[in-house]
Amino acid sequence: MEHRGMALLAATLLLAGTLAGCGSSASEADDGTGEEPTVAPSVSIDPADLKPGNRPATPEALAAITLQHVRVVPEAFEGGDLYFEQDEVGTVLRWGADHSLEVKAGAVDDDLLSTWCQDGMSGCVEVKSETGTATVAWDLATDDGTPGQLMVSHKAGGEERRAAYVGEKITEDPRKLDLQVSVDDLVALVTDPRLGTKTTTKMTKAQVSGFPTEGANGAGEVALTAGAIAAGLLETKAYADIDSFEMADVSGYGKGAFGVVGTTPGGGTVTAVHAPNLPAGKQKCPTTLTCSKGDTDGYDGWTEGSAETVRCHEAEGELPAFCAVVRQQAPAPFPGDDLDPVLSGLEVALETLWPTVAAETARRGESLVG
Structure with missing residues (x-):
């Protein structure tokens, strides 16, 4: 809960010191900077990099992977023991007045998936991407100002990869809405083979501008x-x-x-x-x-x-x-x-x-x- 009162941070990824700043046109060779936009272009992903790794993932690695898929400029990152269980790894990106995107990987929770799709969510569908099939569930906005939420889950390698987005009004099937964080973005994210409790060496070396050295990693x-x-x-x-x-x-x-x-x-x-x-x-x-x-x-x-x-x-x-x-x-x-x-x-x-x-x-x- 660290997202208010903070200056806007550039969502720059420095994957082994090579990726571009958000003010640029988002290519791996361009490290130029410019005026910080409210929405950042996502970094292009080399298809050759889309493979599982065997290194223990860190919250910062998950944040780096996330920012390759979603076009946002985080103002803060959260996490630690108050958000995630001991057998999970994850992070929460926050921006604007009340936007948040929680991303995590860990043990499969079949009961929760059942709850999403049968006991209260407004909608639930299966969506295919080039890297896998994900369950997409959503709650609609209510008259009292609750914006609704979008949740996406994918099972792979005996674990679950999940993303939950809150902040924009979900007024109908989110696939029909022009959202800042789209269904396609989140499906591509959770089915990215690097997103898990294990990831690639390259992602473990990723550095995300503004990512705290303590607190969001469960330390501090x-x-x-x-x-x-x-x-x-x-x-x-x-x-x-x-x-x-x-x-x-x-x-x-x-x-x-x-x-x-x-x-x-x-x-x-x-x-x-x-x-x-x-x-x-x-x-x-x-x-x-x-x-x-x-x-x-x-x-x-x-x-x-x-x-x-x-x-x-x-x-x-x-x-x-x-x-x-x-x-x-x-x-x-x-x-x-x-x-x-x-x-x-x-x-x-x-x-x-x-x-x-x-x-x-x-x-x-x-x-x-x-």
């Missing part, structure tokens, strides 16, 4: 701080307009709790608290709110001008047990009767409260909390 994860929570909130679409932060009063949230209160331009507040020992009573819906969801892992609650979300997670592996609390207070009742945008914002804000965070996010937050 540090303990969550109040400042990191603030930085994470500013990176969300719902809370990017917060003016200032201060430490939250966490006296009722149990031992080890900490968090921030952010003030919005209209005088409202957003409170986000990481609570490793949240009292049981705080994990249940208070009588002052109308709530949905069960009370075992938390709830969504609301009343006029106030809404809050609580989620509690059990310990899993090296991840300790913790609860996350996000509350939004408005100076007047929320506009209209539809609370979906408010609750969606709270749901996204919960992601800023996991126990560890990329070191870069923690650094950006050091000056945010007064």
Whole structure:
């Protein structure tokens, strides 16, 4: 969650020091630069390079392969243990206000594929490319502003290669839409034989301009701080307009709790608290709110001008047990009767409260909390 407040980075690939910058016409011999466009031409791929490798892939290698297929200029890259499992390798490209492309390779998840195609996705088809056949699934945009999503998956070599794109409105079959990241681009990406937990030596030596040396590779994860929570909130679409932060009063949230209160331009507040020992009573819906969801892992609650979300997670592996609390207070009742945008914002804000965070996010937050 490192994509807001950052200067636009050139999506230059330096494959063994030879590929062109984004401001050029994208050939392997041209290293000229120019004005950075909002959309970068993809790098041409030598068909001879489209073969599997036997070197362990890195997130940066996957980013390099991705940028050979999609015409975007990433502003940030994310990843690490908070996004991917131990047996997966992947990265997340972010650009614009709310565009993201997650790319990963790892164990086959047949249950998830079944869910995509049978239990909730708006559409699901098989699409062939020169390098293989992929499953393409999508969710349509909704009236509450959710843009929908495009997901593409391909099985090869006993593993799954997957890409998930969010940011543009999916109003119909995405194959009929003129998307910045097209179905054809993503099918070509996930069926690229170099995209996997193993890749070629050339791709392991790839250097992507702006790719962090820590954080997105799963290294450099540090303990969550109040400042990191603030930085994470500013990176969300719902809370990017917060003016200032201060430490939250966490006296009722149990031992080890900490968090921030952010003030919005209209005088409202957003409170986000990481609570490793949240009292049981705080994990249940208070009588002052109308709530949905069960009370075992938390709830969504609301009343006029106030809404809050609580989620509690059990310990899993090296991840300790913790609860996350996000509350939004408005100076007047929320506009209209539809609370979906408010609750969606709270749901996204919960992601800023996991126990560890990329070191870069923690650094950006050091000056945010007064």
